[in-house]
Amino acid sequence: MTTPTDSVKDRILSLDPADLPAYVYDLAALREHAASVRAALPAGVELYYAAKANPEAELLAALGPYVDGYEVSSGGELAHVAKAVPGRPLAFGGPGKTPAELAAALEAGVARHHVESLHDLRVLATLSARSTAPGSRIGILLRVNLPLAGSCLAGSSLAMGGRPTPFGLDPADAETAASLLSADTWPHLELLGVHAHLASGLEAAALLAAAESIVTWSKALSARHGFALREVNVGGGMHVSYAAPDVLFDWQAYGEGLARITAAHPGLTLRIEPGRALTAYCGWYATEVLDVKDSHGEAFAVVRGGTHHLRTPATKGHDQPCSVLPYEPWPRPWPRPATDRPETTLTGQLCTPKDLLARNVPAPGLRAGDRVAFALAGAYAWNISHHDFLMHPHPTHHFLNA
Ligand SMILES: *Cc1c(COP(=O)(O)O)cnc(C)c1O
Numbered sequence: 001m002t003t004p005t006d007s008v009k010d011r012i013l014s015l016d017p018a019d020l021p022a023y024v025y026d027l028a029a030l031r032e033h034a035a036s037v038r039a040a041l042p043a044g045v046e047l048y049y050a051a052k053a054n055p056e057a058e059l060l061a062a063l064g065p066y067v068d069g070y071e072v073s074s075g076g077e078l079a080h081v082a083k084a085v086p087g088r089p090l091a092f093g094g095p096g097k098t099p100a101e102l103a104a105a106l107e108a109g110v111a112r113h114h115v116e117s118l119h120d121l122r123v124l125a126t127l128s129a130r131s132t133a134p135g136s137r138i139g140i141l142l143r144v145n146l147p148l149a150g151s152c153l154a155g156s157s158l159a160m161g162g163r164p165t166p167f168g169l170d171p172a173d174a175e176t177a178a179s180l181l182s183a184d185t186w187p188h189l190e191l192l193g194v195h196a197h198l199a200s201g202l203e204a205a206a207l208l209a210a211a212e213s214i215v216t217w218s219k220a221l222s223a224r225h226g227f228a229l230r231e232v233n234v235g236g237g238m239h240v241s242y243a244a245p246d247v248l249f250d251w252q253a254y255g256e257g258l259a260r261i262t263a264a265h266p267g268l269t270l271r272i273e274p275g276r277a278l279t280a281y282c283g284w285y286a287t288e289v290l291d292v293k294d295s296h297g298e299a300f301a302v303v304r305g306g307t308h309h310l311r312t313p314a315t316k317g318h319d320q321p322c323s324v325l326p327y328e329p330w331p332r333p334w335p336r337p338a339t340d341r342p343e344t345t346l347t348g349q350l351c352t353p354k355d356l357l358a359r360n361v362p363a364p365g366l367r368a369g370d371r372v373a374f375a376l377a378g379a380y381a382w383n384i385s386h387h388d389f390l391m392h393p394h395p396t397h398h399f400l401n402a
Helices: 006-014 026-041 058-065 075-084 099-108 118-131 170-181 204-224 251-264 277-284 313-314
Strands: 022-025 045-050 069-070 089-091 111-114 140-144 189-197 231-232 269-272 283-295 298-303 322-325 344-346 354-360 369-374 394-402
Touching: 006 022, 006 283, 006 322, 006 369, 006 394, 022 026, 022 089, 026 251, 026 277, 045 058, 045 251, 058 075, 058 231, 058 277, 069 075, 075 099, 089 099, 099 118, 111 118, 111 189, 111 231, 118 140, 118 170, 118 189, 140 170, 170 189, 170 204, 170 322, 189 204, 189 283, 204 231, 204 251, 251 269, 313 354, 322 354
Parallel strands: 022 394, 045 069, 045 269, 069 089, 089 111, 111 140, 140 189, 189 231, 231 269, 298 344
Antiparallel strands: 022 283, 283 298, 283 369, 322 369, 344 354
């Protein structure tokens, strides 16, 4: 996964320097990966893609045949995804929805509303009372911040639940919401179940333990309030290893574990909504080395671009996996800056020491003009970056094997 496929490599090497940096997406690789994820999941488990990981329209469309729907978390994502993949089921969540966003979600006919607070529920109930046709009902999942037993979430890089956070309903508020909904306070709302996206960066065993706890808790909630538990959305958060990019999340084991859970609860639909683990691998951030220098005994290579385009290593504090693609033309009459040191730190063009893409990259012989392909740039990369800091040009975007 650190070495680009031939089509990605050919494209990177064929680009004019003026087209660099470039985001290059291999849509064939994305389709193949999504197909293998889908194949590892049992029937009865629905797969939604969390659009915030990467909402590029080409990626959303490429995922189409392999997903059951898309999870969106803002009015902007809602409008964009509804246009990119028209007619596909959407789940609308997120803390801090405005009344206008909720109205837009109702207008768009989203399949599921993920309710994050009692206030969120009341605004939704009020707005939808006016717009819902007689006899039809709005499908609701309560997003709950569950106190998970044991150390389920211990390995997580980012925990949204199991501790104080702004996400989801506190268990006591979830009881109130369930009792209001079960008492038919709002007959046009239908409580279908629970949503719990609790953490990010977990391996299959930890996510399965969390899923079991979520389902057990949800069953007990439905028993206390006398509603039929139809669905549980156990969220995303499947681990992507930036340190060992060839080691993928164990979808096989995860799928088998989910099958055991659904077998124990006939009639229950489980849903998952990964983002990162679906799209991270198909994207590459490609650029060229502008300059190479020694600084106090260490080698630095400054590349065109930086963390204003690929913020992932800065936000996660890792070294972005990469590979060097030697590039021959050097149409200048002086020698190419180069390094013989065994390791080089790759930085961007920003005037801040935080602009580090990868430290201690083994790249002896690295020269100015060589190209570098940063891997795992298909999720939480371009779309989370601070594009206009220092006013460098934006990268070009390429979608291969459409
Ligand atoms: C971000 C998010 C996801 C996806 O998380 P990944 O770590 O990218 O898999 C899923 N559900 C919700 C509610 C989210 O906020």
